[in-house]
Amino acid sequence: MIAPTVAHLSFLRDDGQPLPCIPGQFIQIHFEYADGSAAKRSYSIAIGRQPDDAPDAQVDIAVSYVAGGAATALFEGLAIGATVDASGPFGRFCLYPNDANRRYVLIGTGTGITPYRAMLPQLAQQMAQRGVQVVLLQGARTPAELLYGDEFRAFAEAHPQFRYMPCLSRELPAADSPHAHPDVRHGYVQNVLAELVPDAATDIAYLCGNPDMVDANFEALKAIGLPIPMIRREKYVSNK
Structure with a gap:
């Protein structure tokens, strides 16, 4: 926990590969509600490693815990070594290579x-x-x-x-x-x-x-x- 209601979570890709992301992008975590219907939540990547400088496949995110939340229940119930399904990365909230601002x-x-x-x-x-x-x-x-x-x-x-x-x-x-x-x-x-x-x-x-x-x-x-x-x-x- 990095704040009273926020957890910092670290994952490894199960194929051993790094995540080819650009800093500022996010991933989506896929899970199911209690009734079996599909759900997903988006989380910004807290470490934006590029493929050529990633020593491992670690992907870090910050998760806000919300009382009664389905995603909160998912993450609070994860044991070390448990897996989640994810997709991405997505998003364009990134620094642009052609920026000329001061x-x-x-x-x-x-x-x-x-x-x-x-x-x-x-x-x-x-x-x-x-x-x-x-x-x-x-x-x-x-x-x-x-x-x-x-x-x-x-x-x-x-x-x-x-x-x-x-x-x-x-x-x-x-x-x-x-x-x-x-x-x-x-x-x-x-x-x-x-x-x-x-x-x-x-x-x-x-x-x-x-x-x-x-x-x-x-x-x-x-x-x-x-x-x-x-x-x-x-x-x-x-x-x-």
């Missing part, structure tokens, strides 16, 4: 932060090769719900061009907490967006997570003047 503004809430974890190696490469700046706004209610927060903070400390800004709506970290640093903000990500002064001439924005958050930031960025192709979105809905 800054990425990444915004995520809940498990919508997962694609950005997978993108970290690519972002490091882009920062080194073309000097791009990156800002990550991560929305959560409390410090305990900052998924992969320690990793993002460590990445920011190792890469001066990467700024990590947790936005906490209910509880700020204690003064002696590792999550306490000058870039922590109190409030929702959409309320912090204006502080970054988004610029249509330099920025590409990524929005992932709660649909209301995605819509609010999409409208705000459009009002600022970012062209719609420069605002890339993926909405996460908690399904039972």
Whole structure:
């Protein structure tokens, strides 16, 4: 468990092959409801390995546990070594090789932060090769719900061009907490967006997570003047 209601799960392909994915893509887990009808749920890949740099076939995902949820029951009941059926990868919520922007503004809430974890190696490469700046706004209610927060903070400390800004709506970290640093903000990500002064001439924005958050930031960025192709979105809905 990486948060009170979120599990980080690791799987291996049973054919021993790596998953040929692009960071930001997702897989679908297939299972059956209690009545035998088919069901599926989508999960972003938390590690975006390419075939030529994968030491094994590991596929990691983050799963929100929802009370009474069929998918939650599936994952909570899995023993070590159990198998699930999956398909994919799918999706185009990825960094584009022909991007010429000077800054990425990444915004995520809940498990919508997962694609950005997978993108970290690519972002490091882009920062080194073309000097791009990156800002990550991560929305959560409390410090305990900052998924992969320690990793993002460590990445920011190792890469001066990467700024990590947790936005906490209910509880700020204690003064002696590792999550306490000058870039922590109190409030929702959409309320912090204006502080970054988004610029249509330099920025590409990524929005992932709660649909209301995605819509609010999409409208705000459009009002600022970012062209719609420069605002890339993926909405996460908690399904039972």
